[in-house]
Amino acid sequence: MRTETRNEALWKFGAYIFLMVIVVLVLIPLYWMIVAATIPQSEFFSWPPRIIPGLQWFDNFQALQENIDFLNSMWNSIIISVSYTALSLVLCSMAGFAFAKYEFRFKEPLFYFILATLVLPIQLLIIPLFLLMVQIGWTNSYLAVILPWAANPLGIFLMRQNMKAIPDSLLESARMDGATEFQLYYKIALPTMLPSLAALSIILFLNQWQAFLYPLVILQDPQMYTIPLALAELVGQQRVYFDQIMVATSLAVTPIFVVFLTMQQYFIKGILSGSVKQ
Amino acid sequence: MALSAIRSRVRSLEAYQQLSDRVRYTRQDISAGIPEIPWLPYAYISPFFILFGIFLLFPTAYTLYLSFFNYLGVANEVLLSVTMGPVTVSIPQIANLEFVGLSHYERLVFRDGLFHTSLFNTAFIFLVQVPLMVSVGLATAVVLDSKFIRAKGLFRTLIALPVATGLVAYSTIFLLLFNDQAGLINYVLVQLGLSPVAWLGSAWGARMTIVLAVTWRWLGYNMIILLAGLQTVPEQLYEAAEIDGAGRWQKFRYVTLPQIQPVLLFVVVSSTIGTFQIFSEPYIITGGGPSNATITVVQYIYNQAFLQLNLGYASAVSVLLVIIVSAMSIVQIQYGGEE
Numbered sequence: 269m270r271t272e273t274r275n276e277a278l279w280k281f282g283a284y285i286f287l288m289v290i291v292v293l294v295l296i297p298l299y300w301m302i303v304a305a306t307i308p309q310s311e312f313f314s315w316p317p318r319i320i321p322g323l324q325w326f327d328n329f330q331a332l333q334e335n336i337d338f339l340n341s342m343w344n345s346i347i348i349s350v351s352y353t354a355l356s357l358v359l360c361s362m363a364g365f366a367f368a369k370y371e372f373r374f375k376e377p378l379f380y381f382i383l384a385t386l387v388l389p390i391q392l393l394i395i396p397l398f399l400l401m402v403q404i405g406w407t408n409s410y411l412a413v414i415l416p417w418a419a420n421p422l423g424i425f426l427m428r429q430n431m432k433a434i435p436d437s438l439l440e441s442a443r444m445d446g447a448t449e450f451q452l453y454y455k456i457a458l459p460t461m462l463p464s465l466a467a468l469s470i471i472l473f474l475n476q477w478q479a480f481l482y483p484l485v486i487l488q489d490p491q492m493y494t495i496p497l498a499l500a501e502l503v504g505q506q507r508v509y510f511d512q513i514m515v516a517t518s519l520a521v522t523p524i525f526v527v528f529l530t531m532q533q534y535f536i537k538g539i540l541s542g543s544v545k546q
Numbered sequence: 547m548a549l550s551a552i553r554s555r556v557r558s559l560e561a562y563q564q565l566s567d568r569v570r571y572t573r574q575d576i577s578a579g580i581p582e583i584p585w586l587p588y589a590y591i592s593p594f595f596i597l598f599g600i601f602l603l604f605p606t607a608y609t610l611y612l613s614f615f616n617y618l619g620v621a622n623e624v625l626l627s628v629t630m631g632p633v634t635v636s637i638p639q640i641a642n643l644e645f646v647g648l649s650h651y652e653r654l655v656f657r658d659g660l661f662h663t664s665l666f667n668t669a670f671i672f673l674v675q676v677p678l679m680v681s682v683g684l685a686t687a688v689v690l691d692s693k694f695i696r697a698k699g700l701f702r703t704l705i706a707l708p709v710a711t712g713l714v715a716y717s718t719i720f721l722l723l724f725n726d727q728a729g730l731i732n733y734v735l736v737q738l739g740l741s742p743v744a745w746l747g748s749a750w751g752a753r754m755t756i757v758l759a760v761t762w763r764w765l766g767y768n769m770i771i772l773l774a775g776l777q778t779v780p781e782q783l784y785e786a787a788e789i790d791g792a793g794r795w796q797k798f799r800y801v802t803l804p805q806i807q808p809v810l811l812f813v814v815v816s817s818t819i820g821t822f823q824i825f826s827e828p829y830i831i832t833g834g835g836p837s838n839a840t841i842t843v844v845q846y847i848y849n850q851a852f853l854q855l856n857l858g859y860a861s862a863v864s865v866l867l868v869i870i871v872s873a874m875s876i877v878q879i880q881y882g883g884e885e
Contacts, residue, residue: 279794283689290686290765291704297719297762298707300730304722313728316737359594366590378591382598388606389823389871391844392864395612395857396605399640402620419597449586478712480826481844485852496714496826503718503830510725513718520715528710532703539709539770 301521305514312510325515332502332512340491341498342519348413348494349476356418356472357465364427365457369439379428386421390482398485408489413482417475423468426541430464431457467538470531474524495520608640609861613650615643617857643858650862661863663838664846665870667753671842672821675757680813683765687772688798702773706766713763717830720759721746724831749839752832756840759827764820768813775809776802811882815875822871843867 304312307322332338366372367379397416406412439452447455458465480496487493493501499520502513528535621639628634654661690701708716723729724745732742745751783801792800803810825844828834834841834849841849843863851860 280694283692283695286689287686287695287701287705290682291701294705294707294762294766296730297716297723298711300723301719317728317730317733319730359597363591363594366587370587370590372587375587378595385598385602385606387819387872387875388602389819389868391823391825391847392609392868393602393605395851395861395864396608396640397601398852399608399857400605403640415597416601419594419602421598421602424594449583453590474710478714480714480829481848484848496712499714499718500830503721510722514722517715517718521711524710524712525707528707529703535709536706536770539767540774 298521301514301517304510305518307511309509309511324511325518328511328515329519331509332515335505335509335512336490336493336498336501338495338498338516338519341493341495344410344492345477345494348410349473351410352414352418352476353469353472355414356420356423357469359419360423360427360468361431361458361461361465362453363424364431365453367424367428368431369434369436369452369457382421382424386425394482394485397482401486407486408492410492412486413476413479413494416482420472423472426464426468427461429541430461434460463534463537464541466531466534467541470527470534471538477524609864612641612643612858613862613865614645614647615858616646617855618642618644641857646858650859651866653859654862654866660838660841661843661846664841664843667838667840668822668824668842670753671756671760671824672818674754675760675821676814676817678757679761679765679768679817680810682761683768683813684772684810686765687769687776688802690769691773691776702770706770708763708765709767709770711763713826714830716763717759717827720755720762720827721831724755746832747836749836752836752840755831756824756827759831760821760824764817768817771813772806772809775806779805807882811879814882815878818874818878819871822867822874 303319303321305328306325307318308324308328311318311322367375393416401407401412434457439456442452442456478496479494480500483494483497484500487497490501495516499513499516502509502516619642621642686705689695690698690705695701711719724731726732726742726744726747729745731745735742743751745755779802783805784797787797787801823844824842825848828840828842828845829848832840834845844867847860847863847867850856850863
C-alpha cells in the first residue's frame, strides 16, 4: 500500500514535470522572438547571446519601416483578411441555410459534391488561378486574393451542420408572424448561429492572414505585399536584419495571440469542427 | 328541441374545428421544408456556386488538362465567341499550349532526379515528423486529461499558443533559433558541453530543423483534437478495467487507444496531408538548401511553375502529388480503420 501511494506521488510529479517541459519548449521560441526584437542586431550576434529583452523595440521598428513599408503590408493583410472573412461568411451561411432548411432538386448530390472538394489541396489550383488572373489583369489586386477561397467547402459544411439544429417550428412561427423568407435567414438563422459564425470567422481569418504560396504568386508589387510576403522579402535580403525581422514577426503574431487568448473557446470550436468530418 | 339544435351546432363546430386543424397541420407539414418561393434556395446557393465553379472547379480541371501540355506563353487568340443579337461574348484563350501527351509524367517518374529528391525530402519529413508529433501530442493529451492535474486550462492554452502563429512568422523565428553561429540552440548545446551542430549548413541538420519547427507549430493543434477525443471515452470503461486489475499502461493500451482510434486516425491522416504540402518552412528557413537537401515537392512545383515558367510540367507534378497523397490516406484509413 505504501509503495503504491509513493508510486502514485512519483507519477503525479513526473506528469507535472513533463507538462512543464513541453510548456517551456513551446514558449522558448516566442520568448526568443521578444528578445531579438528588443535588442540591437550587433548585440544579438555577440557571444554569449543576450537572453534578456532590451528596450530597443521602437528603434528596431523605425529601422524596419525605413527598410520596407511594413505598416502598409499590415494594412494590406487587414483589408484582405477582413473582406475575405466577411464575404466567405455571407456566402457560406446563405448556402448552408438553404442546404439545412429547404428542400430542392439536386440538394444532396450538390452538397456531397462540395464535400468531396474538401480534400483538394491548394497547390492544385494555383497554376490555373495564376493564368486566369494574368489573363483578366487582376494580378496585384486585392480581389485576386480575396475571391478564390471565399466559396469555402469547409465553411458551407460547418454552416449546414449547425443550421440543422435550428427548429423548423421557430421558422414556421416567424412565417406565421409575417416574416419574409429572407428575414428568416438574417433575423432568425444568423443570430442563433453567432457562436458557429465566430468559430468559422476565426478559421477563415487565420487562413487568410497567414496565406503565403498563393499571394506570393499573385502579388508581385511590394506595395501590395501582405505580412507573410513582407517577412519573406526581409529574409531574402542581401543583409539579413534579424532585429527587424523579429519586430515584424512580433507585429504579425501579436494580434492573433490577443484573439486567441480572448476568444479561445471559439478558436477551439473552430479547430474541432474542422476535424469532425462525417 | 332547442337542446338538440344546440348539440348539432356544437357537433358541426367540432367537426369544423377538427377539419381546420387537419388543414393547418397538413399545411405545416408541407411548408416545413418546401419554400413558398420555388427559386429561393437556388438564390441562396448560387453566389457560392458561381465562385466555387470559377475558382475551384475550373482550376482543378484545368490543372489536369495543363499537365498534358507545354506552356508556351500568354495567349492572344479567342477560344470561343458567341454572338447573341447585339451582344458578343468572347472568351479569350487562357494560354498558348502545345500538346505533349503523357511525356511530363514519363519524365517525372523515370528521369527527373530533382523531383525524386524533393519527394525523398518530403517523405523523410513525413516519416520523422508525424510519428514524433503524434506520439508527443498523444502523451501530452493523456497527461493533461488525468484527473489530478490542476490548471488544465492554463496548460492547454500555453501548449496551444503556436496554433496562433502564422506559418511564415514562426518560420522566421526558427531561422533565428537554429542559426549556426548565433542561434540559441547552438549556444545551449555549447553550454551543455556538446559541440554545436551545423543545423542549416548540413543536409541532415536542415531536415531536422524543419521537422522540429513543424512539430512545434502543430503539436498543440493535434493535442486539442486528441484531448477532445479522450474526453469522450466513458468513465465506466476505466472503472471496469480497474476492477479487472489493469494498471496504468494496460488501461491506456486496452481502453484508451481502441476508444480514440478514429480520432487518432484523423490526426495521422491530416498530418500526412499537411506534411506533403509543406512549403513556407523550407522556403523561409532553408531556401530548400543546402544543395536541395530540404526542397519539398510543393517548393519544386513553385520553382518549376513560377521561376522557370514550366507551367505544364508543374501541373503534372501537382497532379502526381495529389495522387500520391490520396493513395497514402486511403492506405492509412484502410489499415487504421479496421472495426
